[in-house]
Amino acid sequence: MLHATARSIALVFCLSPAVAWGQSETTTISHGVSAFGELKYPPDFPHFDYVNPDAPKGGEMSFRGVGASRTFDSLNPFILAGEPAQGLERIHDTLMARALDEPDAVYGLLAESVEYPADRGWVIFTLRPDAQFSDGHPVTAEDVVFTIETLKSEGSPLYRIQLEDVTGAEALSERRVRIDFRDGAATRDLPMEVAQVAILPAHYYGDVDFARSTLDPPVGSGPYEIADVRPGRSITYCRTPDYWGAEVPVNVGKDNFDCLRYEYFADHTAAFEALKAGEYLLHEEYFSAQWATGYDFPALNRGWVKQVELPDQRPSGAQGFYMNMRRAKLQDVRVRQAIAALFNFEWTNQTLFYGLYERTDSFWENSALEATGIPEGRELEILEEFRGRLPPEIFTEPPVSPPEGSLSQIDRSSVRRAGALLDEAGWKVGEDGLRRNDAGDVLRIEFVSDSPSFERVVLPYVDNLRRVGIDARYVQVDPAQMEERQKTFDYDITGARLVSTLTPSTELRTFFGSQSADQPGTYNLSGISDPVVDALIARAVQADNREGMVAAVHALDRVLRSKHLWVPNWYKGTHWLAYWDVFDRPETKPPYDRGVDFWWLDDEKYEAMERGGLLR
Structure with missing residues (x-):
């Protein structure tokens, strides 16, 4: 980081990070910001390293639409009501954009610079003078103020929790906006959190009810606009004419397709058949049986469809069966341990998954954030502060891992x-x-899912639970019911995958924080509400260096695993992709993303397949 006196700030303002002296404190002015200060890219960087800056523009990319309900009925992703369509983030720009080859850095998009003091107690964003919405209105500081205030008061619980430490937003001028954070808040990540919130047009919502679920295409400032909406079937986004931000460095080499289409299907089987028929072009596979045995069809055998496995260096996510501890019968840790012991991963993986997965045991699987071994060093120091409120074995044994099963469905030692x-x-x-307590209540456990393909996994598990006298049941509901039941925590056990970043931040509160335990629509699926967990979340978010953050997350992972709040499932550290061979892509894949947003259409390949009648 370079420094400059107050008199020279004007000369280096947009060229390098600088220190400015205001009336009472020193501030940093920069083109980007990261959790721990260091940035990979200099102020004058032309583009990210993982893009092709000369990628041609044109053509269409099409995907399978995914979502909790496998359909959509809303174009408003900011409220709790409705099931929003996939891809809506493409129509809204943010103040800054993530670098996908750094763990936590963001660089200017709508904002050309960011200013903040050493304690990050507030932040000032200076907007680019040419930033505008799709209807031609300029993006101003008032739009940022409107966005923050509206999401805090009327947004979904996820936004309210994310922005709970924001105490105010003030337009200092047409292009400069200041956002203040609560005294005592963990401010390390707050500038980045705010910088990645989609900025909404205040003038548009002067006539439109923000809190209403709608299928009317909204005004945005992003590279795409909604071109076609077919509720429950498809949504298409096409390039915003004369998009203002095409030459901003974070956008160079990105968004190379003229249009993007998401096709929705009733189930995975229908979607896969549509891929084989060329009804959409790119598919990410999530089912091991399909990946192992289903990719044997004419288009693939003739080389028209490619099947690739791309490495993924992000945490693999905490996929598992989450036990709802809001239910009295699941509040005893011994009951939860018993339920978890009866899931036989080894048999499931070998019999159903063709041995393609590894067992998950950490909430930060596939990353350096996973707790291992006996706690020591800084992690041990952190845990010592809570020794009287933690099980003693946390200090003497490795972190809790699932018991190992056998290749027989019925593992007698687990029973x-x-x-x-x-x-x-x-x-x-x-x-x-059947098992009963002293009051005569039967121990009845209900698994709820909307996925027909999950039945083959859960039913053998249900059989094992019944062997010990648990009245276990598997209930399949339709996608709309599943969405509502997860929002209101109306389940005993539900399957989910929670994904955190390499620099965990406020999302931890929505996953595990006490304030989200009884907030409908959050991702606190187990209902955990524990002051030690809250304190460790705060410690992780407040850490002022990566070493301290890693130690705090290790401690948090270790404590969460000791709670036995889930039945860990499985993971893979790769993306399974299948796509029609009409694309080209950069030589370098971003380590923390699958990278599809940087692909482009190969016109010759596409036209050849189109002439052959292979694509619909």
Whole structure:
């Protein structure tokens, strides 16, 4: 970082990070910001390293639309009501944009610079003079103020939690906006959090009810506009004419397609058949059986469709069956341990998944943030502060990992262990073979899912639970019901995958924080509400260097695993992609993204397949 006196700020303002002396404090002015200060890219960088700056523009990319309900009924992703369409982030620009080869850095998009003091207690963004919305209105500081205030008061709980430490937003001029943060807040990541919020047009929402779910295409400032909406079937985005930000460095080599189309299907089978028929062009596979056995069809065998596996260096996500501890029957940790012991991953992986997965045991699997071994060093120092409120084995044993099963569906040692835990917890087997407590209540556990393909995984698990006297059931609901039940936490156990970043921040509050435990629409699926967890989240978010952050996340991971709030599933550290061979892509893939937004259409290949009648 370069420094300059106040008199020379005007000369270096847009060229390099600078230190400016205001009336009472020193501030940093920069083209970007990261959690721990260091930036890979200099002020005059022309583009990110992982793009092709000369990528041709044109053509269409098409995907399978995904979502909790496998459909959509809203174009407003900022409120709790409705199921928003996929891809809506493409119509809204943010103040700054992520670099996908750095763990936590953002660089100017709508904003040409950012200013903040050493304690990051506030931040000032200076907007680019040419930034504008799709209807020609300029993006101003008032739009930023409107966005922050509206999302804090009327946005979904996810936005309210994300912005809860924002105490005010003020337009200092038409292009400069100041955002203040709560005294005592963990401010390390707050400038980046605010910088990545989509900025909404105040003038548009003067006539449109922000809190209403709608299918009317909204005004945005991003590279694409909504061109066609077919509710429940498809949504198409096409390039914004004369998009203002095409030459901004964070956008160079990106968004190379004229249009992007998301096709929705009733289920995975229908979607895969559509891919094979050329109805859409790119598909990410999430089912191991399909990946292992389904990719044997004429278009692939003739080389028209490519099947590739791309490395993914992000945390793989905490996929598992989350147990709803809001339910009295699941509040005893021994009951949760018994339930978890009866999921036989080894048999499931070998029998159903063709051995393609690894067992998940950490909430930060596939990353350096995973806790391992006996706690030591800085992690141990952090845990020592809470020793009286933690199980003693946290300090003497490796972090909790799932018990290892066998290649037989019924692992007898797991059955015995689960039975002993339930006996100890007061759930005794009656004459009818069912477990009851002293009040005579049956231990009934219901798995809820909207995925037909998940049935083959859950039903053997349900059988194992029944063997120890649990009245276990699998209930399949339609996607709309599933969406509502997850929003309102109306389940005993549900499957999900929670994904955090390499620099975990406020998302931890929505996953595990007490303030989200009873907030409908958050991702606190287990209902965990624990002051030690809250303190460790704060420690991770407040860390002023990466070493301290990693130690805090290790401690948090270790404590969360000791709570037995989930049944860990499986992971893979790669993307499974299949696509029609009409694209080209940069030589370098960004390590923290699958990189599809930087691909482009190969006109010759596309036209050849179109002439051959291969694409629809």
